[in-house]
Amino acid sequence: MATASETQPQADVPTKELGFSISQGVNWSNYIAYRPIYPTSFFERIYNYHVKKPGTGWSVAHDIGAGCGVVSSTLATRFDNVIVSDPNDGYAALARKLLVEEASLPESKFRFLQETAEKSSIESGTVDLITACECIHWTTPDIAIKEFGRELKLGGTLAITYYTRPLIEASERAVKAWLALWVAFSEISKGGLYDKAYYIGNNGLDALGFPEEEWENVKRVYINAHGTLEAYAVNDRVGGSMVKDGEERIWVEDDEDWCHMHGIDWFKAYLATWMPSTPVSALQDEWDELEVALEGKEVKTRTPLAMVFATKKA
Numbered sequence: 059m060a061t062a063s064e065t066q067p068q069a070d071v072p073t074k075e076l077g078f079s080i081s082q083g084v085n086w087s088n089y090i091a092y093r094p095i096y097p098t099s100f101f102e103r104i105y106n107y108h109v110k111k112p113g114t115g116w117s118v119a120h121d122i123g124a125g126c127g128v129v130s131s132t133l134a135t136r137f138d139n140v141i142v143s144d145p146n147d148g149y150a151a152l153a154r155k156l157l158v159e160e161a162s163l164p165e166s167k168f169r170f171l172q173e174t175a176e177k178s179s180i181e182s183g184t185v186d187l188i189t190a191c192e193c194i195h196w197t198t199p200d201i202a203i204k205e206f207g208r209e210l211k212l213g214g215t216l217a218i219t220y221y222t223r224p225l226i227e228a229s230e231r232a233v234k235a236w237l238a239l240w241v242a243f244s245e246i247s248k249g250g251l252y253d254k255a256y257y258i259g260n261n262g263l264d265a266l267g268f269p270e271e272e273w274e275n276v277k278r279v280y281i282n283a284h285g286t287l288e289a290y291a292v293n294d295r296v297g298g299s300m301v302k303d304g305e306e307r308i309w310v311e312d313d314e315d316w317c318h319m320h321g322i323d324w325f326k327a328y329l330a331t332w333m334p335s336t337p338v339s340a341l342q343d344e345w346d347e348l349e350v351a352l353e354g355k356e357v358k359t360r361t362p363l364a365m366v367f368a369t370k371k372a
């Protein structure tokens with residue numbers, strides 16, 4: 059078991075610019091179309107952790123960094139009330155439009171807030187479950203995790219999740235070309251905001267620490283990583299481990315819910331959902347090589363996902 063590292067390179071450096079903003083190229087229609095859809099098993103893993111504790115409540119869930127509300131909409135089927143928060147301009151309003159106006163979910167169930175993970179207007183000790191999905195890498199995690207602890211009821215559940223780019227099962231040449239594309243994209247996604255994001259995501263969330271004075275029952279689940287944190291590493295910007303002795307670590311292999319069949323057009327559209335959104339022409343040589351290597355075929359993708367659960371200490 060690795061010990062908690064005192065050096066957590068760059069992962070905790072606050073950055074002024076918000077991640078995943080419209081100015082970086084976010085297009086929510088493409089996000090919905092090309093990012094993996096959270097399967098039922100994803101929510102079951104969260105609920106199974108939550109329900110194991112005596113006296114867990116299903117009253118209030120807070121979906122942090124909610125974007126257009128893809129996780130919030132499922133939480134609304136289990137919780138009486140769902141707080142949907144996101145700091146970027148217009149995202150909470152978009153989530154409201156999609157959930158209330160288009161999906162016809164009752165508005166009375168929701169609170170839509172424009173605010174960061176690090177500083178929330180939510181009253182202390184009022185939330186049963188916090189989800190922070192695919193967003194913790196854009197935050198300053200130590201500050202955010204402290205704030206999550208403030209919001210949660212004693213015994214409440216924190217679920218932080220992160221999936222990275224899929225790995226592919228294909229010819230040696232295609233696998234090499236796909237990895238080379240991400241190395242080339244990494245050269246474009248450089249600088250404070252992106253470096254910090256990679257330091258957090260590239261080791262399957264092991265860069266996140268949960269102080270023992272505040273948190274217990276820390277459980278780290280690594281899905282489709284084939285037994286190695288390298289599965290999460292898009293480049294060499296990898297944070298130090300904050301995993302402590304006594305934390306539970308579980309490896310789940312070959313979860314087909316996170317496996318799909320895709321061809322070159324999907325790969326191009328998928329990469330454009332990563333920030334900064336990058337036109338195909340900027341990586342033309344790499345795309346050409348992948349296209350040739352795929353020989354017009356679809357190949358199996360396997361997305362590594364990390365889920366970290368923690369309980370607010372009574």
Ligand SMILES: C[S@@+](CC[C@H](N)C(=O)[O-])C[C@H]1O[C@@H](n2cnc3c(N)ncnc32)[C@H](O)[C@@H]1O
Pocket residue numbers: 076077078079122123124125126127128129144145146149173174175176190191192193196197198
């Ligand atoms: C990739 S989207 C994730 C959306 C959704 N949670 C999901 O799982 O699909 C990342 C979100 O993190 C949000 N974000 C960026 N900085 C943040 C911060 N400091 N606190 C909370 N959310 C933040 C962005 O606005 C964006 O909506």
